[in-house]
Amino acid sequence: MFTGLVEEIGQMKGISRQGEAMRLVIGAERVLEGVMLGDSISVSGVCLTVTSFDRSSFSADVMPETYRKSNLHQLRPGEKVNLERAMQAGARFGGHIVQGHIDxxxxxxxxxxxxxxxxxxxxxxxxxxxxxxxxxxxxxxxxxxxxxxxxxxxxxxxxxxxxxxxxxxxxxxxxxxxxxxxxxxxxxxxDHLLHFRQPESAAPKSKLSTAFLMENGFL
Missing domain, CATH: 2.40.30.20 (Elongation Factor Tu (Ef-tu); domain 3)
Known part of the structure; x- marks a missing residue:
């Protein structure tokens, strides 16, 4: 999870493509402090996993769903991107809840x-x-x-x-x-909870509704 407070501007150092799959190499400094394999880093709002790194860059894979849903497929070498490490428990929450899951x-x-x-x-x-x-x-x-x-x-x-x-x-x-x-x-x-419709054979229907929320002062 992230907060939407960008830590630094990174630069695209390398991009390889295979169909709708990509591998990115991103130049960075601050977000590499204490980095470990498997860490999450937000790249222009997209939560990516660090697959390798050195003193001045890290690599991450982009799967087809992310390729299709985001602007990462438009990236070119040298382009600037926003970088943020996943938030730490107990740190100040300066922005808002950001998942890194692009809509x-x-x-x-x-x-x-x-x-x-x-x-x-x-x-x-x-x-x-x-x-x-x-x-x-x-x-x-x-x-x-x-x-x-x-x-x-x-x-x-x-x-x-x-x-x-x-x-x-x-x-x-x-x-x-x-x-x-x-x-x-x-x-x-x-929105999902209010409009979710369970199959008839599923568990008992939830009592949560717009009317219920209004009656109890939530809306």
Missing amino acids: GTGQIQSRETDANAVVFRIQLDDASMLRYVIPKGSITIDGISLTVVDTSDHSFSVSVIPHTLSETALQFKHAGAVVNIECDVIGKYV
């Missing part, structure tokens, strides 16, 4: 300056994801924990402060760029 991608429609901030408007490739995008709620863009400003029928906007922009690869993104999106996990779980 889909979006395309930057615009990038505009608003006083000291930069506002990005992003159109989702799958509009159905908007059910989990809530104004003033949390969302992860390329591994960065951000707050949603507003939403429209197919897009949403986020406002990025100077520090976040300078410390992440988002500074290199402009209109037309594709970014990874992970919606708030709490919303996804609540």
